[in-house]
Amino acid sequence: MAISAYTFFVFYFILAVPLALAFIGGAIIAAVVGVLCESIIYKQMRKRKLTSLAYLIASLGIYIILQNAISLYFGDDAKIINNSEVVVGHQIFGAYITTIQVVTICFSLALFIGVNIFLCFSDTGKSIRAVSSNSALCNIYGISSNRIILIAFAIGSALAGVAGILSAMDTNMTPTFGFNLLLYGVVAMIIGGIGSTRGLLAGSLLVATAQHLAAFYLDTKWMDAVTYIILILFLIWKPLGFSGNRLKKVEV
Amino acid sequence: MKINLSVKNGASVLIIVSFIFLFSGCYVNNKKTHPDHNIDIGVVLSLTGKGATYGINAKNGMLLAVEEINKLPPFNKNNIVLIVEDSNSSASVALNAFNKLIEINHVPVAVGFVLSDEVLTCAPVAEKKKTVLFTTAAGSDKIKDAGDYIFRNRESGDVQAKAIGNFAINKLGYKNFAVIYSNSANGMSYKDAFVKCVNDLGGSVVLFPYNEGNLNYRPIIDKLKKTKVSAVYLAGLDVELGQILKQSKEQNYSPQFLASAGGISTKLLEIAGDASEGLICGSSPFDISTSNQKTKHFIASYYAHYKQNPDFISANSYDAIYILANIYKQGKFTSAQIKNSLYKIKDFDGVGGVTIFDSNGEVTKPISIVRVVSKKYIPYK
Numbered sequence: 001m002a003i004s005a006y007t008f009f010v011f012y013f014i015l016a017v018p019l020a021l022a023f024i025g026g027a028i029i030a031a032v033v034g035v036l037c038e039s040i041i042y043k044q045m046r047k048r049k050l051t052s053l054a055y056l057i058a059s060l061g062i063y064i065i066l067q068n069a070i071s072l073y074f075g076d077d078a079k080i081i082n083n084s085e086v087v088v089g090h091q092i093f094g095a096y097i098t099t100i101q102v103v104t105i106c107f108s109l110a111l112f113i114g115v116n117i118f119l120c121f122s123d124t125g126k127s128i129r130a131v132s133s134n135s136a137l138c139n140i141y142g143i144s145s146n147r148i149i150l151i152a153f154a155i156g157s158a159l160a161g162v163a164g165i166l167s168a169m170d171t172n173m174t175p176t177f178g179f180n181l182l183l184y185g186v187v188a189m190i191i192g193g194i195g196s197t198r199g200l201l202a203g204s205l206l207v208a209t210a211q212h213l214a215a216f217y218l219d220t221k222w223m224d225a226v227t228y229i230i231l232i233l234f235l236i237w238k239p240l241g242f243s244g245n246r247l248k249k250v251e252v
Numbered sequence: 253m254k255i256n257l258s259v260k261n262g263a264s265v266l267i268i269v270s271f272i273f274l275f276s277g278c279y280v281n282n283k284k285t286h287p288d289h290n291i292d293i294g295v296v297l298s299l300t301g302k303g304a305t306y307g308i309n310a311k312n313g314m315l316l317a318v319e320e321i322n323k324l325p326p327f328n329k330n331n332i333v334l335i336v337e338d339s340n341s342s343a344s345v346a347l348n349a350f351n352k353l354i355e356i357n358h359v360p361v362a363v364g365f366v367l368s369d370e371v372l373t374c375a376p377v378a379e380k381k382k383t384v385l386f387t388t389a390a391g392s393d394k395i396k397d398a399g400d401y402i403f404r405n406r407e408s409g410d411v412q413a414k415a416i417g418n419f420a421i422n423k424l425g426y427k428n429f430a431v432i433y434s435n436s437a438n439g440m441s442y443k444d445a446f447v448k449c450v451n452d453l454g455g456s457v458v459l460f461p462y463n464e465g466n467l468n469y470r471p472i473i474d475k476l477k478k479t480k481v482s483a484v485y486l487a488g489l490d491v492e493l494g495q496i497l498k499q500s501k502e503q504n505y506s507p508q509f510l511a512s513a514g515g516i517s518t519k520l521l522e523i524a525g526d527a528s529e530g531l532i533c534g535s536s537p538f539d540i541s542t543s544n545q546k547t548k549h550f551i552a553s554y555y556a557h558y559k560q561n562p563d564f565i566s567a568n569s570y571d572a573i574y575i576l577a578n579i580y581k582q583g584k585f586t587s588a589q590i591k592n593s594l595y596k597i598k599d600f601d602g603v604g605g606v607t608i609f610d611s612n613g614e615v616t617k618p619i620s621i622v623r624v625v626s627k628k629y630i631p632y633k
Contacts (some may be wrong), residue, residue, distance in 0.1 A: 071300065075300050075304065076300040076301040076302075076304065076340065076341065077300065077301065077302075077304040077305070077491070077519070078302075078491040078519070078523065080522060080523060085525060085526060086498050086501050086502065086524065086525045086526055086527040087501070087502070088501060088502065088503075088504045089502045089503065089504065091504070096502060096503045096504050098502045171467040171468060171495065172467070172491075172495070172523060174302075174465075177467065211471075212471055215471030215472070215474075215475070216471060216474060216475060219461070220460070220461070220462055220463075220466070220469075220471050220472055221435075221461060221462075221463060223471070
């Protein structure tokens with residue numbers, strides 16, 4: 001997320017690339033970084049049949065390296081990528097919502113529908129679902145699991161990139177700003193259940209609603225705590241999430 | 253097999269020899285970089301991270317002072333050299349940097365430490381190693397009890413929070429306040445002092461803490477709207493306070509905002525934009541519109557170097573280097589001598605106000621109240 005946001009910052013503010021192109025450029029660079037991580041690190045790890053713990057440590061290592069690289073180049077101070085005038089948000093049902101939040105919701109809905117259609121109706125989408133279900137069987141049937149995983153990484157990273165740019169436009173950015181959002185995403189995924197985009201949507205809404213109710217009725221300090229309490233409750237009583245699909249160790 | 257074994261042994265020996273060579277190299281290098289004719293002053297500053305704006309301003313003030321001082325005798329021959337370490341706005345990194353300055357650079361004094369957490373973490377080491385720690389910006393009230401070797405040439409945040417509390421009640425007529433504060437040593441210190449002041453004057457306060465570095469304050473603003481308070485005191489760092497002001501305006505919430513010294517920052521103005529208009533902050537006596545010749549010269553020189561106006565942190569940091577240079581001029585170079593000389597300072601008239609250290613290594617300076625008008629901090633008349 002931070003990669004795409006900082007790339008957008010370079011394209012839009014330093015190279016003066018038009019907004020839409022800078023936005024697409026940020027998402028593409030995020031996808032490229034995702035693909036490089038997959039090809040250079042995760043693919044090699046799969047070849048060596050390493051444990052899920054090794055994947056977890058490797059991904060944390062990649063995060064720290066990338067975050068430090070951003071810190072070294074851009075510094076750790078907050079960068080502003082939305083320099084429009086601060087104005088009162090749009091009033092909807094008594095609540096105020098900013099233009100960038102409206103844009104974020106529209107983008108999220110469009111991408112959610114688009115990804116669903118892609119996964120359900122395109123050959124590549126069906127292959128992604130097949131490989132996530134059983135990669136060994138896919139290889140036997142002639143679907144290259146490595147190629148499909150690479151495509152999935154590219155799409156996933158680009159989607160995370162879009163989220164990163166939109167979040168940074170809303171709250172500005174630092175090199176570490178995407179980490180909390182990523183953790184909330186993982187919790188929503190576990191709650192929603194693996195392999196179900198509708199479950200994921202339900203999980204996200206549950207986490208976000210619980211966080212804001214906690215902030216309103218308790219204290220903002222409880223926002224994170226409530227998220228992880230829900231996660232623990234789900235892991236104990238409904239470990240397969242809303243969807244009921246089995247969670248593989250490697251996916252955790 | 254024997255060959256493999258000897259190769260392994262050879263590699264081990266090579267690694268050990270390399271380490272010895274590197275360590276001895278560090279030692280020799282350390283000796284080389286500190287010739288006798290230079291006077292080293294350690295500097296630990298948040299040049300990156302959440303406190304970067306304050307750290308960079310402090311560094312600018314110090315560098316300007318060094319440039320001026322090194323043109324004058326006796327420092328034109330024995331230059332003052334700043335050994336600057338970046339704390340990355342982290343107390344643990346500041347501690348590592350401070351230890352490095354003591355153990356490797358052997359500095360008798362380290363200046364800077366703009367964040368209270370950094371001062372409070374490094375203070376026990378300063379006491380143990382008998383090295384002077386001189387902060388030019390940290391606000392926590394706990395610093396006054398941090399030890400004999402700890403000095404600060406800005407007033408405690410406690411004094412500043414009380415001043416703004418008094419001003420808000422007696423001059424502006426507010427009675428009911430909300431406080432949004434960071435869970436850091438700095439934020440807690442300001443909050444405690446402000447709450448005590450308001451309660452003593454018969455007002456009421458509701459509290460809204462947040463975790464340091466938070467980006468989303470909308471849940472707090474939603475809760476604040478229900479409280480119907482007309483003034484909100486903010487105690488935190490510039491990036492956080494800028495976000496609070498920005499998101500408040502977006503949520504159509506516009507009470508009178510008051511802020512701790514953390515609110516005086518160009519970064520805050522950049523983030524909050526028009527939403528910063530009318531913000532009232534407690535500040536050190538440094539006045540950008542002063543008629544004092546010395547201060548005017550400092551402001552002009554600072555602007556010529558850095559293309560921006562200085563703030564009270566730049567001024568205090570500039571003063572700190574001049575204070576130390578005066579001590580060195582008297583031939584006092586050890587940490588004990590510097591410490592004793594600092595306690596004896598009774599009338600240093602600097603650009604950041606008059607410095608007189610009390611028995612806690614603290615200063616008493618008059619507090620000024622500033623307000624943001626057209627994205628500038630203007631003294632509140």
